[in-house]
Each structure stands twice: as C-alpha cells, then as structure tokens.
Amino acid sequence: MTAKIALVTGASSGIGEATALKLQDLGYTVYGAARRTERLEPLADRGVLPLAMDVTDDASMRAGVERIITDSGRIDVLVNNAGYGSYGAIEDVPMDEARRQFEVNVFGAMRLAQLALPHMRAQHGGTIVNISSMGGKIHTPLGGWYHGTKFAIEALSDCLRMEAKPFGVDVVVIEPGGIATEWGGIAADHLRETSGTGPYAKQADAVATSLSSEANAKRNSPPQVIADAIGKAVTARRPRTRYATGFAARPMIAVRRILPDRAFDAVMRRATGIPA
Known part of the structure; x- marks a missing residue:
C-alpha cells in the first residue's frame, strides 16, 4: 500500500x-513546512521531508x-499548526500587527485548506x-487579537466540517492547553513591547509574568x-470533532461553559494577577 501523505505547517x-x-511513526510520508528550512534540518535527518512555506504568501502555499x-x-492529512500569539491591549496593537495575526493564524490555515x-x-x-x-x-x-483568531478557527472549522463531510x-479541531514550547515567552515579549508602557502597563506586566513564569x-x-491527540484523530475511523488536551484545557473550557461572563472575567483577573 502506498504510504499516506501528511503536510504539517x-x-x-x-x-x-x-x-x-x-x-x-504512524507510517505517513510527512512534509514538514516552515519559513526557514534550516530549522527543519533535525527533522530532515529523521526522514521528514522539509518544505519551505510562508503561510502569509499565497504563491509559497500553492507551490x-x-x-x-x-x-x-x-x-491525506493537513495539519494547520503554524501560528503565534500577539498579545497587547486591543487599543495598543497596531492594525498592521492585528492583520498579520489573522493572516498567520487564520487566513493561512484556511487557504491551505x-x-x-x-x-x-x-x-x-x-x-x-x-x-x-x-x-x-x-x-x-x-489577548484579544490572539483569541479572535482562535475563535475564528473554531467557527470556520465547524462550517468546513459540514461542507466537507x-x-x-x-x-x-485541536484545543491545546498550556504546552511547554517557546510560545509563552514570545507572547510575553510581544505584550511588553506593545503595552509595557502607558495606561495598560500594570496589566501587561502581570499578564506577561504569568505567560512566561517558571511555575507555568x-x-x-x-x-x-x-x-498524540493528532495521531488519534487522523487514524480514527470516526474522529471526534474536537480534542481538548494539555495543561488546564478541559477544566478551563468547562469553567467557561458554566460561569457567567463577569464571573469568568474575575477568575481570569485572579489567574493573571491583574488587580480588580
């Protein structure tokens, strides 16, 4: 049998x-995509096929x-993983950066679909x-602009699921919780650069500290x-529509479902150390 083919951004x-x-490991021939192919060398050494791709460039994705x-x-499998967290007060984030956040996290993924x-x-x-x-x-x-991209991915995926069935x-849809990657540090740096001074500085310091803390x-x-969750999804005869996994993912989603808006706001203020 010919190996199945997967693309991971x-x-x-x-x-x-x-x-x-x-x-x-599951037997797929895997193309690993990134903007900088030199960062794919460790994967290439293990047999993953490196692919130069910028998810903000249509010609690059088509190629x-x-x-x-x-x-x-x-x-056979497309894993839309490319993305980043651009934190900052909604008032402070330049619109060019807000658009880039959507280009990477939303439009790139949907264009590849x-x-x-x-x-x-x-x-x-x-x-x-x-x-x-x-x-x-x-x-x-x-985290407004970042959350906006992920809320959009949720809705677009629901519509796409019905259309493609x-x-x-x-x-x-995969819904990670806290994952030990460089994501938190990058988001914290964005936040301090964007809102580290001015009226949102106290909030920015608290949230940046929570994003990059050693405890987290x-x-x-x-x-x-x-x-592993992705592996289960792509090999399941009838995969679940959503897999929430990783630190705090399931409990936080459950708490949000139960609590009224203002009560959840208070929980998030306490969790991030922001004064009431």
Whole structure:
C-alpha cells in the first residue's frame, strides 16, 4: 500500500515538530513546512521531508501543495499548526500587527485548506486538522487579537466540517492547553513591547509574568500530548470533532461553559494577577 501523505505547517519546533515525528511513526510520508528550512534540518535527518512555506504568501502555499502532489500524487492529512500569539491591549496593537495575526493564524490555515480540498475530494478521503487552543473557547485580558483568531478557527472549522463531510473529508479541531514550547515567552515579549508602557502597563506586566513564569513552565504539558491527540484523530475511523488536551484545557473550557461572563472575567483577573 502506498504510504499516506501528511503536510504539517509550523514544523520547525514545538507542536509541529512533535506532530511531524508522530505521523512519521504512524507510517505517513510527512512534509514538514516552515519559513526557514534550516530549522527543519533535525527533522530532515529523521526522514521528514522539509518544505519551505510562508503561510502569509499565497504563491509559497500553492507551490508547496503543488510539490506534494507532483511528488506523491495525493495529500491525506493537513495539519494547520503554524501560528503565534500577539498579545497587547486591543487599543495598543497596531492594525498592521492585528492583520498579520489573522493572516498567520487564520487566513493561512484556511487557504491551505482550500488548496488541499480539491485533492482530498478527488480521493474521497482526507483529514484537515486545525490547531486552535483553549483560547478559542475562553478569553484572557490583553489577548484579544490572539483569541479572535482562535475563535475564528473554531467557527470556520465547524462550517468546513459540514461542507466537507459529503466528500469523505474529516475536519478536526485541536484545543491545546498550556504546552511547554517557546510560545509563552514570545507572547510575553510581544505584550511588553506593545503595552509595557502607558495606561495598560500594570496589566501587561502581570499578564506577561504569568505567560512566561517558571511555575507555568513546570506545569505545562509536553508537545507530545498534542501530537498524540493528532495521531488519534487522523487514524480514527470516526474522529471526534474536537480534542481538548494539555495543561488546564478541559477544566478551563468547562469553567467557561458554566460561569457567567463577569464571573469568568474575575477568575481570569485572579489567574493573571491583574488587580480588580
């Protein structure tokens, strides 16, 4: 049997790297995509095929999918993992940065779905895995633009799931909780640069500290837990529509579902150390 083909974006580190290796262990031929291919060398040494791709560049995405189809003739799994957290007060974040956050986290993922779907429909099979976050179900202060992207991924995935079902294509949402990657430190740096001075400075300091604290780093789950969830999803005969996993994901989503808005606001203020 010809090996199934998977494309994983944001594969140079963290969740993407762990996922590429997991799918390879499951027997997939895996293309690991990132903007800088030199960061994919450790994966390439283990047999993952490196692919230069910028999810904000349409020509780059088209070229990447075309290479996969030319080389392999099919695409069975698309894991939309590329993304980052641009934290800062909604008032402070420049609109160019807000747009870039949506370009990377939302439009890049949906464009790759558009490019993969014709091939998956022709095969009458495939799985699109969109990496959301528990942040697609909850809200935190100074994370508005980031949460906006993840809420959008949740809604778009629901619609896409219904549209793709008649063609044998599954759409799965992964909702990570706290994961031990460089994400928190990058988000904290963005936050301090954007809102570290001015009227939101006290909030920014508290939230940045919570994002990058050593306590969080010790509690956070390893990226492998997300890779394992993706592995379950793509090999299941009938995958779940959502997999919430990783530190605090399930309890936080449950608390948000139960509590009224203002009560949840208070919980989040306490959790991030923001004065009432």
